[in-house]
Amino acid sequence: MTANVAVAADPLQPGAAEQAEAIHIENLHKRFGALEVLKGVSMSAKDGDVVAMIGGSGSGKSTFLRCINFLENPTSGVIRINGEDVKMVSDGHGGQVPANRRQIERIRSRLGMVFQNFNLWQHMTLIQNVIEVPVHVLGMKRDEAMAIGEQLLERVGLSAKRDVYPAYMSGGQQQRGAIARALAIQPRVMLFDEPTSALDPELVGEVLKVIADLAKEGRTMLLVTHEMKFAREVASHVMYLHNGIVEEEGPPEQLFGSPKSERLKQFIRTVS
Amino acid sequence: MSNVLGETEIEVPIETFPIHKEKDASSLASKLPPHRIVLILIGLALVASAALFMRWDWLPQYGGLILQGLWRTIWILVVTVVLGFLLAVPLGLAQASGPAFLAIPARAFCTVIRGTPLLVQLWLLYYGLGSLFPQYPWIRGSELWPYLRQAWPYAVLALTLSYAGYEGEVMRGAFAGVPKGQLESARAFGMPRFTIFRRIWLPQAIHRALPTLAGEAVLQLKSTPLVATITVVDLYSVASRVRQDTFLTYEPLLLLAAGYLVITGIIVMLFRRVERLIPSKLG
Numbered sequence: 041m042t043a044n045v046a047v048a049a050d051p052l053q054p055g056a057a058e059q060a061e062a063i064h065i066e067n068l069h070k071r072f073g074a075l076e077v078l079k080g081v082s083m084s085a086k087d088g089d090v091v092a093m094i095g096g097s098g099s100g101k102s103t104f105l106r107c108i109n110f111l112e113n114p115t116s117g118v119i120r121i122n123g124e125d126v127k128m129v130s131d132g133h134g135g136q137v138p139a140n141r142r143q144i145e146r147i148r149s150r151l152g153m154v155f156q157n158f159n160l161w162q163h164m165t166l167i168q169n170v171i172e173v174p175v176h177v178l179g180m181k182r183d184e185a186m187a188i189g190e191q192l193l194e195r196v197g198l199s200a201k202r203d204v205y206p207a208y209m210s211g212g213q214q215q216r217g218a219i220a221r222a223l224a225i226q227p228r229v230m231l232f233d234e235p236t237s238a239l240d241p242e243l244v245g246e247v248l249k250v251i252a253d254l255a256k257e258g259r260t261m262l263l264v265t266h267e268m269k270f271a272r273e274v275a276s277h278v279m280y281l282h283n284g285i286v287e288e289e290g291p292p293e294q295l296f297g298s299p300k301s302e303r304l305k306q307f308i309r310t311v312s
Numbered sequence: 313m314s315n316v317l318g319e320t321e322i323e324v325p326i327e328t329f330p331i332h333k334e335k336d337a338s339s340l341a342s343k344l345p346p347h348r349i350v351l352i353l354i355g356l357a358l359v360a361s362a363a364l365f366m367r368w369d370w371l372p373q374y375g376g377l378i379l380q381g382l383w384r385t386i387w388i389l390v391v392t393v394v395l396g397f398l399l400a401v402p403l404g405l406a407q408a409s410g411p412a413f414l415a416i417p418a419r420a421f422c423t424v425i426r427g428t429p430l431l432v433q434l435w436l437l438y439y440g441l442g443s444l445f446p447q448y449p450w451i452r453g454s455e456l457w458p459y460l461r462q463a464w465p466y467a468v469l470a471l472t473l474s475y476a477g478y479e480g481e482v483m484r485g486a487f488a489g490v491p492k493g494q495l496e497s498a499r500a501f502g503m504p505r506f507t508i509f510r511r512i513w514l515p516q517a518i519h520r521a522l523p524t525l526a527g528e529a530v531l532q533l534k535s536t537p538l539v540a541t542i543t544v545v546d547l548y549s550v551a552s553r554v555r556q557d558t559f560l561t562y563e564p565l566l567l568l569a570a571g572y573l574v575i576t577g578i579i580v581m582l583f584r585r586v587e588r589l590i591p592s593k594l595g
Contacts, residue, residue: 149502
């Protein structure tokens with residue numbers, strides 16, 4: 041693809057910790073009609089960072105994540121991904137849209153998104169899901185994609201489900217498959233949008249374990265989650281969003297151990 | 313959850329359902345339950361009595377003509393279903409998510425086609441266009457004229473437009489019915505729009521529409537006899553000819569019915585086979 045995109049040679053081992061800035065966001069606003077969901081959120085993630093975003097429902101954390109890969113168009117703000125500033129133009133209705141769809145597609149293909157509802161493609165088997173983007177978007181050879189895909193399925197514990205359609209898999213298996221699909225594009229950053237919220241309680245653990253393993257190997261991740269305990273254990277940085285602004289942020293020990301804001305204290309009390 | 317990061321069993325022993333339920337092929341009894349045997353016997357008795365008590369001596373004389381008619385019915389059906397479907401995809405897409413300047417004409421087309429009898433459309437094209445064309449010398453002089461003077465191009469055109477009109481509506485629903493998340497995850501991975509359409513949206517829409525499309529193909533088969541009214545010699549018009557020549561009432565009609573029944577069976581079987589390529593649990 042482009043020269044400034046760092047592609048790790050081995051998809052299972054992300055690039056060494058050169059600590060370059062993978063995501064940089066400044067003063068992001070998002071408005072749906074009269075409702076302002078994000079009121080100026082900034083963040084930055086270096087390679088190897090695991091940033092967890094917590095907050096009540098309606099706090100804007102999912103919207104923020106969706107703005108990063110432009111599933112929602114931010115109303116204003118600076119978004120820099122892979123060191124690339126995303127150019128926006130006015131849509132004529134007070135909002136803005138990406139100026140260059142190619143740029144957006146290029147950026148998206150470096151961000152591995154995992155959805156709350158898995159969204160595995162229902163008409164493809166698991167392995168077909170995993171190799172779809174490498175083969176049909178990134179132009180990888182089929183054999184090569186297959187080899188990588190099989191490795192990835194093995195590491196999420198789904199080798200046996202290789203040729204099974206998503207409809208015949210449990211929620212936890214589908215979500216692990218979706219993680220393998222996201223890893224297959226060799227992403228610079230993994231984006232998790234409440235990956236365990238749609239799962240039955242007994243299936244949450246298997247998915248969290250896969251995510252924790254990714255964190256351990258130094259993968260850059262942005263994680264929107266309701267699992268406080270999990271966020272505390274894997275994150276290197278935690279952001280607490282409330283009503284579209286960052287109410288408090290910092291290392292997990294500090295945020296969970298000695299929260300300053302009254303709202304965060306209350307939030308931690310109610311969820312734990 | 314006491315220990316989130318602790319030892320969690322990764323492989324959850326959930327039974328995978330077999331995609332196609334395997335039938336026990338070895339036992340003949342399961343394939344031939346008593347009621348089915350009775351039905352088969354009744355069917356055989358009907359065929360035998362038709363063969364014994366009715367007149368079929370005209371068959372050898374008209375055999376060639378019947379095969380020709382059968383062939384014409386089949387190719388008209390196949391060509392119009394394929395072409396009609398190819399038109400239905402953009403018609404459905406325009407209505408499901410196109411801009412107004414495409415969606416409105418598409419909707420208008422489907423409404424007009426679905427709101428008027430096929431026979432009227434056929435006659436309007438054949439007698440309308442067919443009598444308009446000869447007035448223009450450049451058409452008469454064109455390469456296409458040898459075809460435009462014949463009836464079958466009008467039959468194919470009318471049946472194609474008809475199938476496109478009905479299936480455009482079916483495809484609209486099918487496109488709209490594909491869950492948003494399926495397309496969103498494709499967008500999230502940087503798929504270009506046409507790739508999303510080709511790889512995700514269209515296959516899932518077709519799969520959703522297949523049972524309806526199969527039914528519509530059967531209906532299309534039974535619309536084909538209308539082409540006899542504009543002098544195209546299909547299976548039905550051969551049967552009419554036999555009736556006129558031999559003054560037999562039932563025999564040619566029975567044979568005709570049997571012919572359409574067999575083609576219908578083949579259509580249904582073919583569509584089932586395609587449907588089975590993907591498991592039916594979608595979305």
